[in-house]
Amino acid sequence: METTANRKEKGHALPALKQTHNIALSSNKRLYILYVALCLVSTGGTFVSLAAIQYSSSGAYRILFEQTELTEVCIGVALFSTAAVVFRLVRMAQNSVSNRLSLDMKRYFEHAVNDKLSSIRWDYYETHEANRDIFTVRTKSLQAVMRLLQSMISYLTAVPYIVIYSYYLFQINVPAVVAYVVLLVALNRIVGKRLNSLWKLWDEAQGYMRREGYFMGLAGDKDTHQEYRQNRLFGYISQKWSELFDREYKVSMEIHWRYEVRLQTARFILNLPYILMMLLTAYEIAIGKHEIGFLLLANRLFNNIVDTYMSVQNAAMVNQTESKYLELFAEVMSYETAEAVPERYKETDIEARDVSFVYPQSQRKALGHLTVSIKYGEKIAIVGANGSGKTTFCNLLMGLTDRYDGLIAYGEDALDLGRSIACIMQDFAQYEMTVRENIEMGDVDRSFTDDEIVGLLEKVGLKGYVMSLAQGIDTPLGQLDKGIELSKGQWQRLAIARLLANPKATVWILDEPTAYLDPMSEIGFYDLIYQLSGSRTVIFISHRLGFARRADRILVFEDGRIAEEGTHEELLGQNGIYADMYASQTEWYTH
Known part of the structure; x- marks a missing residue:
């Protein structure tokens, strides 16, 4: 497994543009081609606009000096106005297609990322x-894709713009036009370097602002507000914020003045x-080379040239800064995928033989030559200090990685248990979805009836509470959708209901699921687990021992091995x- 370290701040533009092109094609090929075509066609509006200015x-001028008829000029103006309306409609269609294409690309990109992240090897998350x-x-790559798409459009539309501008420019003095273009590019590069020198100061200010935002958020964050109030932290945090703001203010004022x-x-x-x-244009008009309208055309023309040049230049800058996010996207999409969890349910013994494991960024063995056998149906308590290898051992049992030495055998073979294992982790998920959906995620391959959901709630002691709610089992939880909040104990009971939702699971693993409960509530939780587990193999992990006396066997981990x-x-x-x-710990459970 490889990842990129010491990455450069700028990426390679051409591969990133090609990748953006492929994403757009994969998202909606027909819509993408239509969008590019509309962008190219809409550049014709610039030609019409310039010609209309000159003509009108x-x-x-000719009407004023009676050199032409009013009707003739009005007909020409009407034709130009009609053309302008047509190109306005083209631009409206372009914007509509752009919005739809953006949504399609967002859907394709996020689906691809989520699909990949759900299937990559567990090892990556440990690096x-x-x-x-x-x-x-x-957080960054989708936005980068959208910006790179606009960069591509800037490059593509620059071609017809150059043709349009050239048509008018070469009606002026050709050597002067060449000198103008060279001078414009040269001066713009000089100015760009001067302005870019401010970026270092801006980066410094951004660092201050990020930390200011952190301190500002402490008072309004749900998880920290209670402690913030209880410990009377306002003065302390406010002082921290003020110090950072003073630094940001000084740097920002310097930036604004210099800028x-x-x-x-x-x-x-x-x-x-x-x-x-x-x-030069005014001089050529004065000597009769152009009509008076060419002066107004030239004014618009030179402004358009600068705008187009700046658009292409900005696109190039975007390519440099945003392409690194496409490189990261390509790298993450190339991560190795874990094998699909087999749909296999086995009632079998488990045996670990001389198992050793080292985390990717560690030099120390998390497990060292560990050997143990677990009989089917045993209730095993795994205890030990933090970092002793308890969770690592269970991660290997769950098949999260196969990059370890030794063998974990299930019965007579080394195949993993697949969906035979169901678990509750220490930081178990509190899904901000409905009660029903929280339970259904215990077995997403089947549909649950209302009676089945209610039955599971009854087993874990939540039926009365949930059915008393206005929406019952369809009550949303959390704050995403005007949901209700559950207590920690209620969330834990809901996690048990999710555990029970897969009745075919033959092994339960519970990794510190009661870390946030007091010792007596912990005992009640484990009583419920013992009551519901039946003949399953159950592996409890904890550094608190109140539950251990009921286990069939206790494994004491120390330094990645079983010490007792x-x-x-x-x-x-x-x-x-x-x-x-x-x-x-005895006094925790006796008083």
Whole structure:
């Protein structure tokens, strides 16, 4: 498994543009082609606009001096107006198609990312670089695709614009036109370098603003507000925020002052070619080379040239900054995919033989030469200090990775248990969906009747509460859709109902599911699990031992190995690690 480290700030534009093109084609080929065609056709509106300016102003001049008939000029103006309306309709169609294409690309992109992330190997989430890249792709890459699409359109439409501008420019003095273009490009590059020098200051200000936003959010964040109020943190946090704001203010004022001075200087410098060309055009009109309307055309023409040039230049800058996000997207999409979880349900023993495992970014073995057997139907308690290897062992049992040494065998083969395993993790998901949907996710391959949902709620002691709600099992939970909030204990009971939703699961794994409960509530939780588990194999993981005395066997983990093994009474008699841990926690469960 490889990820990109020490990545450059700028990516490669051409591959990113090609990838954007492929995404657009895959999203909706016909709509994409139509959009590009409309963008190219709409450039004709610029030609019509320039010609209309010249025709109408020259016509007005000829009418004034009785060189032509009013009717003739009006007919021409009417024709130009009709053409302008047509191109306006083309632009409206272009905008409509653009919006639809954007939605199609969003759907295609997000579906591709979600589909990939749901199937990549677990190992990637244990690597800092991969985690960072995944976060960046989820938050930045779609926006980058949309910007790169507009860059492509800028490049494509620049071609007909160049033809249109050339048609009019070469009606002026050709050497002067060439000099104008060269001077415009040269001066723009000089001005660009001067303005770009402000980016370092801007990056510094952005750092301050991000931290300001963090401190501002503490008071309004649901998870931190209670502690914020209880510990009277306003003065302390406000001081932190004020210090950052003062730094940002100083840097921002320096940016604004420098930017304003440089911007006005840039405007003056960039207007020099324009002024010189307008003087030359006025001279050519004065000597009779052009009609008076050509002066107004030239004014619009030179402004359009600058606008098009700036659009292409901005597109090039976008390509440099945004293409790195497309490179990350391509990299994440190339991540290795885990094998699909087989639809297999087995009632079997589990045996780990000389299993060792090291996390991708660690030098220390999380598991070292671990060997253990678990009989089908056993209730196993795995205990030990944080970092002793408890969760790692269960992750391997669940088949999250096969990159370990040794063998985990189920019965007589090394195949994984597939969907035979159901689990509740320490930070189990609190899905902000309906009660029904929360339970259905325990087995997404079948449909549940209302009676089945209610039956599962009854088993976990939530039926009375849920059915008392106005929407019953269709009540939304959380804050996304005007839902209700459950207590931590109610969320845990709902997680158990989800566990029960897959009746074919033969192994339950519960990894610190009661970490947020008090010791006595923890005992009640485990009583419920014992009651509902039936003949299944159940593996409990915790560093709290109140439940362990009921287990058929206790495995004490230390430094990635099993240091002690036996029943509650047997381990107390050994006066070892377990006995010390239990003695230190006894008062939690006796008072």
